[in-house]
Amino acid sequence: MHRxxxxxDAAQVAGLVSAQFPRWAGLPVRRLWSKGTVNAVFRIGDELAARFPLRPGDPQETADGFAREAEAARKLAEHTRFRVPQSLALGEPGLGYPLPWAVQTWLDGPTGSEADPSGSAGFAEDLVELVRDLRGIGTGGRAFTGSGRGGNLPDHDDWMEKCFAESGDILDVPSWRRRWEHWRELPRTAPDTMNHGDLIPGNVLVSPEGRLTGVIDVGGFGPADPALDLISAWSLLDAQTRPILREGLDCDDLTWERGRAWAFEQAMGLGWYYATTNPGMSRLGLRMLDRLAETSDL
Known part of the structure; x- marks a missing residue:
């Protein structure tokens, strides 16, 4: 997916597990081919999963990221009924792999990419509960930091220009550029709340009845624009269930419109970037854009 x-591979992971965590040596290891773009995931036996960052980075920053994720998982487990994988161990570089890696509990069940919950009113109600649970944790006085989604919309202008330039063959770029010119100017009035930060199909678990049962990839959990987790309105819900989320979270017009803006910022980076390397993610981005177009008259 990335240059x-x-x-x-599984043999390399099995060697790392055996060398660093003898208690799990001998358990079968197999790679899971998912739509995830940040980590390679390997199943270890029936109850464990190992995650390996896909792209090079600073080892200490990688370890710090896994530590933040472990703390977030513990906190979420205390404040929501929805299942969250728990961190069990942090592995070290070795056998040609240059970064720290993590072992966590495995949660059974299909993701939203495998079992589409978009038409389930029950799932939308569960999503309301999850977002309320996250916001209820409180920021502890912290505020958004960094350059990712969740801060200041105009800070993403350069990235959006890159996306517009790369999307001419698949999108009506002028019409989307007009929308961005509107969305980027929306004022920020509400204080930060705690957000998952990436509520997309691959990061939620779904029951056979179409209900939300768990949430994964919680490393981005932190303070951000309250509109950030509203991305889920267009990534996870359809036109019939979307109003359940808005009404359940009592969103005013400005917050809802900023949710559209963050959804657009994410979707625009998926369609072209993963067109050949991760078609599932590319389709997600284009589907989000279709849903955004349904609810925008700009």
């Missing part, structure tokens, strides 16, 4: 992607 600088680090190659990994």
């Amino acid at each position: 600088d992607q680090i190659a990994m």
Whole structure:
């Protein structure tokens, strides 16, 4: 998926597990081929999963990221009924792999990419509960930092220009550029709340009845624009269930419109970037854009 992607295979992972965590030596290891874009995921036996960052980075920053994710998982487990994988161990570089890696509990069940919950009113109600649970944790006085989604919309202008330039063959770029010119100017009035930060199909688990049962990839959990987790309105819900989320979270017009803006910022980066390397993610981005177009008259 990435030009600088680090190659990994099951034999290499089995060797790392055996060398660093003898209690799990001998358990079968197999790679899971998912739509995820940040980590390669390997199943270890029936109850564990190992995650390996796909792209090179600073080892200490990688370790710090896994530590933040472990703390977020513990906190979420205390404040929501929805299942969250728990961190069990942090592995070290070795056998040609240059970064720290993590072992966590495995949660059974299909993701939203495998079992589409978009038409389930029950799932939308569960999503309301999850977002309320996250916001209820409180920021502890912290505020958004960094350059990712969740801060200041105009800070993403350069990235959006890159996306517009790369999307001419698949999108009506002028019409989307007009929308961005509107969305980027929306004022920020509400204080930060705690957000998952990436509520997309691959990061939620779904029951056979179409209900939300778990949430994964919680490393981005932190303070941000309250509109950030509204991305889920267009990534996870359809036109019939979307109003359940808006009404359940009591969103005013400005907050809802900023949710559209963050959804657009994410979707625009998926369609072209993953067109050939991760078609599932590319389709997600284009589907989000279709849903955004249904609810915008700009």
